[in-house]
Amino acid sequence: MDYSFDGTGGYRIPTGISGLDVQLGGGVPPGTTILALGEPGANSEMFAKQFVYGGLLNNEDVYYFSSEHPVSEIIHEMEDHKWEVGKHIENGSLQFIDAYGPRFYNVLPKEFTSNLSAKDFLKKGTDSLNLLKSTVMYKRENKYRGVVDSISYFLRAYDLNTVVEAIEIVSSVGKATGAIQLILMTSGMHDAITENNLKHICDGVIEFRLKERGSEIERTIMIRKMRGMIVPNRTISYIITNKGIELETTTRVL
Template sequence: MDYSFNATGGYRVPTGIAGLDVQLGGGVPPGATILILAEPGANSDIFAQQFVYGGLLNDEDVFYFTSEHPAQDIVHEMENMKWDVEKYLEDGNLQFVDAYGPRFYNVLPKEFTTNLSAKDFLKKGTDSMNLLKATVTQKRDTKYRGVVDSISYFLRGYSLNTIVDSIELISSIGRATGAIHLILMTSGMHDPITENTLRHICDGVIEFRIKERGSEIERTIMIRKMRGMLVPNRTISYMVTQKGIELETTTRVL
């Protein structure tokens, strides 16, 4: 597994988003739990997929816990971006944990559920929070990273204290193993106390924002904090291309 070394004496794990790694001096601290707080339409899903692929290219195993989208849809989206993940799925380096499908097993027409595997059938009665905890506490013998997409789903059905406990569990495992975890959250969907609480307990916070500027839409990120690091004191513009999220490398006055 590759680490970068910056002049401050800290090792960094590359995220897979080149422009972001440049801004962070090579990547993020090992073991960091990072909150991605994004407005709808800000393409945080592409960021998460790029983060996944970056981990695979960095010889890490990756798990992707999805409660918002079918796992196969995410695979198709990644393939459309030319991120070939099928071989990693076949080799077991990439694991999708589908908490989306079990939510609808009891309401879908029978023809949609007759082809369930035995494993999926057993999962249909599983509590999503228990499934998340089982995923993050699973013993792994190799370096890895994980994505939770998204914590907003859990906030609709569980108390804030329960969510805080689960993120603290993820953080403790990250610190023990060196694994980095990405937690996605939808900005504006929850009250300010909830958003600030999650900002506080996560090691890093990256916010995705959209602003109308005349007839154009401007997309920017703000690295609010990153454990043990001085973060850029400005917002950074980014574009979404066929290569994924690309950050501007020149300073702009916004």
């Protein structure tokens, strides 16, 4: 696979979030599985969408596994930010795996399920964790990246050891193929032991935080760890714009 070279003795794959890539010397090592741990309202989901689009711009195939949101909602939000994904869906370079719709097939009114595709209809009785495993282990010919949105659903629905095993599969497949993968998790929803288990398993951990300062909200990220790299020793402020998440280092390189 043809990865970009950062000139410091190691290969890096750009995440697609330019300020973060500056901080990381060009991106992250191939085969890295990153845990994005975000407080509600910190917009870690937007980070995931930029991560997806960054992969498409880097000529990678991308899978997006959604257990928390309707796929149509994700696509609409990406298009609102001018991240044109339609052509990538059509040519197969962007694949959405819907684990959300089939979960609610039997409880939603028929008008909400009448447009369910034959493929999704067959998935309505599928175990979501097995669907995640089959998605991750699917053989892909091109370089690729993936998003799991989110692992918090699985932690609510399955025991911790079962989820840990699934993440270990995600990580091992990434290392074998050189793919970078992003796993979303909601901060504060799970106990400390659960959070620490996931922080330990993943190669990288990025925390998204909110803090009230008077009448304003300050948003920061902390790169807690990244495999094989020395990470910044400070939190990094970011803002939300119509272009997505912008870290302060997009205009000021330290």
